[in-house]
Amino acid sequence: MFSSFDVKIIIDELKNEYNMVGMKVDKVYKIGDEVRIKLYGRGRRDLVLKPGIALYATSYPKPAPQHPAGFAMQLRKHLGGLRILGIEQVGFDRIAKIEFGLFGEENLTKYYVILELFGDGNLILTDEKLTIIGALSQKVWSTRSVTTRERYAPPPAMSSPYEVDPEELIDGETEIVRRLANTMNIGGIYAEEICLRAGIDKRDHSPDPDKVREGIRALLALPPSPAIVNGDVVPFDLLVHEGKERQPFSTLNEAADELYGKHELEQIAKKEVSKKEKQLNKLERILATQQRTVEDYEKKSEQAQQKGNLLFAHYQFVDELIKRFYTAIKEKGWDATQSRVNADKRLSSIVKRMNEHEGTINVELDGEEVELDITCSLNENAQRYYERAKKFKHKMKGARSAIERTQQSIERTRKEDVVVESVEKKQRRKREWYERYRWFVSSEGHLVIGGRDARSNESIVKRHLEEGDIHVHADMTGAPQVILKEGANASEDVLHEAGIFAVSFSKAWKMQVGGLDAYWVHPEQVTKDAPSGEFLTTGAFAIKGKKNYLKKLPLEVAIGIYKDKVMCGPITAVEKNCETIVRVVPGPRSKEDVAKRLQKMLDWDDLDEVVQALPPGTCAIVEK
Structure with missing residues (x-):
């Protein structure tokens, strides 16, 4: 999350190091929690606005979303083709105001985009009179509101370390570190830094104002030394970070791009790797199910074929059995016939079950149980089994085609290159x-x-x-x-x-x-x-x-x-x-x-x- 110092320094870099003033808006996208403004006119650059977090020019491209967000489309509609006329910090607050318009003998301002980097953050589009046209989040507070057709007003201004009177910071009741952090809106790290450079106890309620003044001057006099420390971008080499690992950069923008741009792309790449693994696992589970299904269809087809063959192998016996049972059930009924089967030891060893509801009997032939419809002839019963075998063979063919398609999907997914190490900067040559x-x-x-x-x-x-x-x-x-x-x-x-x-x-x-x-x-x-x-x-x-x-x-x-x-x-x-x-x-x-x-x-x-x-x-x- 950017401090007021970060905002001040990075805006200066965007104007002087990255020459963004004068560049023209091509497209605007909302990608995740950031709005990316694609610029051209002095080469091409992407300006990243992350409400509540940071702003910077990135060298790490991101794919555009397939369906642009509504607020991004509103920004694109109003800003497309306009140039950046200026970028400034509002007071010494964590607010950046970007002016868009037309170049001429007298620049014509058309719109402002205001990035709020405090709290949850916000991004607001206004006209040239600061009347709000749209916002990423519309809110109302006791001191101000961010709603359409209202004039934009920042939060009440706080003291700036460049202008503050140290005596106003000392109230005799509050720790000086808290007064520094809250009164000047600089945060705890810079408040502690002032105390260290002033040689005062940060818990002191009534320190020497002259020492506080010297501490503030020492902080403001620090030369730029951008780095990433403890997962944050910092513009200076601070005493509070002494002994901690620093990853130095030539500009604060490069540090921010490394922390937010590259890190987020690496996270996206990791998610893509995980997504690929999940997809492979899913496809392999589908393949295993399809293979079991083919095996099941093959077994059922073979069984049906075998049962049809058994009927013809015992043709005379089965034909006579169907006729006798049909006559017996017709004359005496199912219950009486069942009783007779139960009483006949030899017959009960052949006829295993009788189903009045289905009109079938199950008989054992060469150790295989075969169901017979007594209302049909032997040929019709055999044909029913052959049709069933044929049906399962047809299903097997469809299932094997599905297996082939799944195997092809697995091969395609395995060949997809998703490598975290492939996250690289888009190199820009140094312009003369x-x-x-x-x-x-x-x-x-x-x-x-x-x-x-x-x-x-x-x-x-x-x-x-x-x-x-x-x-x-x-x-x-x-x-x-x-x-x-x-x-x-x-x-x-x-x-x-x-x-x-x-x-x-x-x-x-x-x-x-x-x-x-x-x-x-x-x-x-x-x-x-x-x-x-x-x-x-x-x-x-x-x-x-x-x-x-x-x-x-x-x-x-x-x-x-x-x-x-x-x-x-x-x-x-x-x-x-x-x-x-x-x-x-x-x-x-x-x-x-x-x-x-x-x-x-x-x-x-x-x-x-x-x-x-x-x-x-x-x-x-x-x-x-």
């Missing part, structure tokens, strides 16, 4: 810093980067345009800011490539124009100072001085694999750097459809990476 932008490597080895949207256009110039670089831009609005790194001494061919890149990733691609001009300038010519009477929006810059034009550049690119990355850029650059290339031009097909074909042509696993590399608009592949 420039992959957050559009990029390519020129035919002469220069890195060229371009913005993807207004926000990245702003950051690319402010962070990455340096002395010695060249700034390139299509001669129209709605185009990316492009930087040719170390381009001051680049050849005309490379400048031409950067220009093609700038026009191909502009809105001219969507307009499907035949060609477009671009220009290049030096870094000192690019400014955020707008001309008099004008206003520069996010991602827009003004140019001072002369522009160097590149005329009538074609809108066409090529795509290929460069050092385990999908690279899309001018044909000459991609031809130089990639073994297999495919030419792409503006066209009638959606980018997603074209990307699926390119994925096969390039033999590349990550479809999303192909989609992200292509220009913004419909495309066509130029066949060889």
